[in-house]
Amino acid sequence: VRAPYAACQRSIVSEVQDRYLVTEDTVVELGAGLGQLREWLPEKPTGRWLHTDPDASALREHQARFPEAAVKRCAGERISLPDGSAARIVALCVFDLLPDLHSALREVRRVLAPGGLVVHLLDMAPALEAIFLELAAEGLLALPNLFSDPSRQRFPEDLLVTELAPFQRLLERLAAMNHPLPHVFGHYFRAFAEKPFDAAGAVRVYDAFSRTAEMRELLKPMLASAYAAGYRLGIPPPQGTLVSSGRHFSERLAENAESAGFTIVENTVRAAFAHAPREPEASLYLGLALGHERRLDTVPEKLLCEAARIPGEGETLLEAAMHVFVARRTE
């Protein structure tokens, strides 16, 4: 997914590097994985970089790709470095996965020197467990936003959140009518009502039916006809609210960072664009906003970068947007 957007991602990472990562001291990367951040960084970033990950096989691959890079096996919740030994702690698509973000940020604070920065980047969709847990606890259900373009907003509005109980009443009636929605997706709706709620299981099902165009195409008319049947039967389905899982993550991260002893320096979505020669049959426009991809034959009305130039003859316009979070360790 990331490959076509490398020029855009590099440009955002380079802005972040120049603004926040210039140091002669230690820079620790958490959850380095196979080395995507290393690949986007300038060839010789400033500072003494140490790439960490709890997964030994990912670190082996990281080392094979970047033999000169220093690596260490450890998790974000237990960084095997002394107190105050790092000037910067950096991660790409990691904090959204951590079940106890507050404890991890306390550990990050321990390892950072006073005044040091933690920098988290998120270019793909955030992990959904945390937001699903909150929704289920409030009697709500998340559906994918199939009815408008999620990327119209800087924080893509990817979820359609609706009340669970009225939806379940409708599903019971639809099941009696042999409507396909309860048969195909009933287990997902039921999962939100189960106690304890299996968030990881619900996310797996959500991913299976929302992340491929085919499944989205199957779900859309089924939902539309279920809503129409609800109105006909006199059990109008609840209206949904569009919610951004990216914005939810940014707020959760800011709250946890503040309570763990940080001051927020930046919490924004940054975007960059590039032009590439257009391959035969390729789209005129490719956009990737926190994991939401658009491949279009026209330039969308709402671009991720206001300054993006319309593609010329034989060109594709590429855009990518990334969540950038930076916080400073308070004294």
Ligand SMILES: C[S@@+](CC[C@H](N)C(=O)[O-])C[C@H]1O[C@@H](n2cnc3c(N)ncnc32)[C@H](O)[C@@H]1O
């Ligand atoms: C979504 S991948 C991101 C990898 C890489 N940063 C990237 O963006 O391509 C998440 C990474 O976090 C690592 N990870 C999982 N649990 C972690 C933890 N508790 N602390 C630090 N890293 C963790 C995984 O092994 C994996 O490499």
